[in-house]
Amino acid sequence: MNNNNKNAQTQKAIIYCRVSSTKQKIEGSGLESQEHRCRQYAQQHGYDVEAVFPDDASGGGDFMNRPGMVALLSYLDAQPGKDYVIIFDDLKRFARDTEFHIKLRREFQLRGARIECLNFRLDDTPEGKFVETIFAAQGELEREQNRRQVIQKMKARVEKGYAVFAAPTGYKYSSDREHGKILIRDEPVASILAEALEGYACGHLQSQGEVKRFLESKPAFPKDTPEGEVRFQRVNRLLIQMTYAGYVEAPKWGVAPRKGHHEPLISIESYEKIQERLRGGAKAPMRKDINEDFPLRGFVLCDDCGQPMTSCWSKGRSKHYAYYLCDTRGCESKRKSISRDVIESGASDILRSLQPTKQLFELAKAMFKDAWNLRLAQAHQDQDTMTKQIKATETQIETLLERIIEAENASVIRAYEAKIGKLEREKAVLLSNADKIVPPKGRLEEFIEPALNFLANPWNIYINGGIALKRTVLKLAFAEPLRHSRETGYRTAEITFPFKVLAGVKGDRCEMVGPEGLEPPTKRL
Numbered sequence: 001m002n003n004n005n006k007n008a009q010t011q012k013a014i015i016y017c018r019v020s021s022t023k024q025k026i027e028g029s030g031l032e033s034q035e036h037r038c039r040q041y042a043q044q045h046g047y048d049v050e051a052v053f054p055d056d057a058s059g060g061g062d063f064m065n066r067p068g069m070v071a072l073l074s075y076l077d078a079q080p081g082k083d084y085v086i087i088f089d090d091l092k093r094f095a096r097d098t099e100f101h102i103k104l105r106r107e108f109q110l111r112g113a114r115i116e117c118l119n120f121r122l123d124d125t126p127e128g129k130f131v132e133t134i135f136a137a138q139g140e141l142e143r144e145q146n147r148r149q150v151i152q153k154m155k156a157r158v159e160k161g162y163a164v165f166a167a168p169t170g171y172k173y174s175s176d177r178e179h180g181k182i183l184i185r186d187e188p189v190a191s192i193l194a195e196a197l198e199g200y201a202c203g204h205l206q207s208q209g210e211v212k213r214f215l216e217s218k219p220a221f222p223k224d225t226p227e228g229e230v231r232f233q234r235v236n237r238l239l240i241q242m243t244y245a246g247y248v249e250a251p252k253w254g255v256a257p258r259k260g261h262h263e264p265l266i267s268i269e270s271y272e273k274i275q276e277r278l279r280g281g282a283k284a285p286m287r288k289d290i291n292e293d294f295p296l297r298g299f300v301l302c303d304d305c306g307q308p309m310t311s312c313w314s315k316g317r318s319k320h321y322a323y324y325l326c327d328t329r330g331c332e333s334k335r336k337s338i339s340r341d342v343i344e345s346g347a348s349d350i351l352r353s354l355q356p357t358k359q360l361f362e363l364a365k366a367m368f369k370d371a372w373n374l375r376l377a378q379a380h381q382d383q384d385t386m387t388k389q390i391k392a393t394e395t396q397i398e399t400l401l402e403r404i405i406e407a408e409n410a411s412v413i414r415a416y417e418a419k420i421g422k423l424e425r426e427k428a429v430l431l432s433n434a435d436k437i438v439p440p441k442g443r444l445e446e447f448i449e450p451a452l453n454f455l456a457n458p459w460n461i462y463i464n465g466g467i468a469l470k471r472t473v474l475k476l477a478f479a480e481p482l483r484h485s486r487e488t489g490y491r492t493a494e495i496t497f498p499f500k501v502l503a504g505v506k507g508d509r510c511e512m513v514g515p516e517g518l519e520p521p522t523k524r525l
Contacts (some may be wrong), residue, residue, distance in 0.1 A: 170194075170244070216229065254343065346484070
């Protein structure tokens with residue numbers, strides 16, 4: 001009978017333990033050692049431990065920012081009327097902020113729970129409360145001093161040209177004898193990102209959406225979602241990151257941009273071009289006043305001022321006449337109209353001249369096939385990269401499984417299981433992408449047929465297409481708008497690279513090298 005009364009009166013206890021980071025939770029033994037000490041304390045005092053609430057976040061002083069502490073208070077709310085003892089390893093684990101220390105003490109008092117600390121004797125007398133407050137203030141002072149020292153050291157490092165924040169995508173930290181902790185390139189991500197940034201700087205990638213699709217097409221580039229997506233917010237952060245140009249800064253500490261000691265991915269000139277493009281905003285859509293009557297409006301420039309020509313209909317005695325004209329203030333050709341037939345027939349002649357011969361067309365087709373084969377080889381290399389990533393992921397999973405077998409702490413086991421779940425999802429995405437990254441046979445003709453049709457006869461596509469297709473042909477055929485003079489007509493057109501290649505081949509004189517070679521003949525010794 002006495003034993004039953006004793007068991008019924010056994011004090012229920014809850015253990016709370018905390019470390020400041022997830023890394024300490026996974027790699028260290030802080031949580032395990034705290035829980036072990038608290039259980040020993042509970043055993044010595046005859047307490048029955050009912051639950052353990054761990055935390056791996058500091059909370060910045062506010063206990064409501066700690067998931068474990070919030071869960072503990074919710075646990076107490078779910079069981080009102082029960083008498084609990086909350087056991088802490090150290091008073092600093094309770095709160096390192098005087099204000100929040102007092103508030104947290106009040107929260108426990110409202111729930112009828114008392115706290116006991118292994119390293120500090122809590123006393124509800126006026127003297128005891130005073131000493132407790134002094135200790136809480138001391139903990140807050142230490143926290144603020146540590147924070148100040150860390151910021152001062154980090155600021156000094158930035159002022160000396162070193163990055164101190166989390167390594168951006170494409171970099172990783174490495175220890176160096178001369179520089180200490182310094183950023184180095186993280187390949188192959190660094191090369192992929194450099195190509196994307198340079199592409200956006202030079203206009204090869206016209207928009208942030210194209211940068212996004214480019215990064216998503218690279219298996220080695222880390223994605224934001226299990227489906228292999230790169231978010232637009234991340235693309236924008238990559239484009240404005242000055243670290244990639246070899247500079248460091250800390251605006252919130254008053255440290256202006258300065259040359260860093262790490263290797264840049266792009267030049268500062270490319271970085272400035274990127275910022276200029278970002279400031280310029282999105283490209284303007286096609287003008288609504290460009291219609292079937294004037295397909296060259298805005299694409300033909302006045303030779304006198306270099307500004308785009310406008311167009312209009314003029315009413316004559318018996319019918320309307322179509323004209324192109326310059327409407328730029330101060331231009332010598334202002335309001336001097338040119339017949340639409342003159343403008344458009346000249347442009348048509350230039351387009352007709354771009355049609356290659358049959359031999360050149362076959363050469364272009366061979367060039368496309370060579371480019372396709374190169375892309376196919378790159379796809380196989382990307383597939384090999386993904387296969388290595390899959391094997392590396394499987395190795396990480398096996399390692400974590402072995403750690404789970406050896407681990408005893410429930411919170412550590414849950415952390416391992418969560419990590420394994422994440423790796424399994426990444427592995428599934430890699431397997432899915434590896435199967436479809438190499439295009440199947442027969443796709444070559446499907447991809448290059450539209451390009452070959454365009455190269456074979458751009459004029460035919462232009463004359464038979466609508467206004468949108470006409471504008472597309474002009475942009476694909478000419479690298480710059482056409483310039484037209486009222487006296488001499490069109491100037492030499494700046495055509496795009498494929499037609500330049502074909503024109504160069506057409507004009508070259510190709511011969512086989514003779515048996516005597518290219519060097520001048522010399523006498524035998």
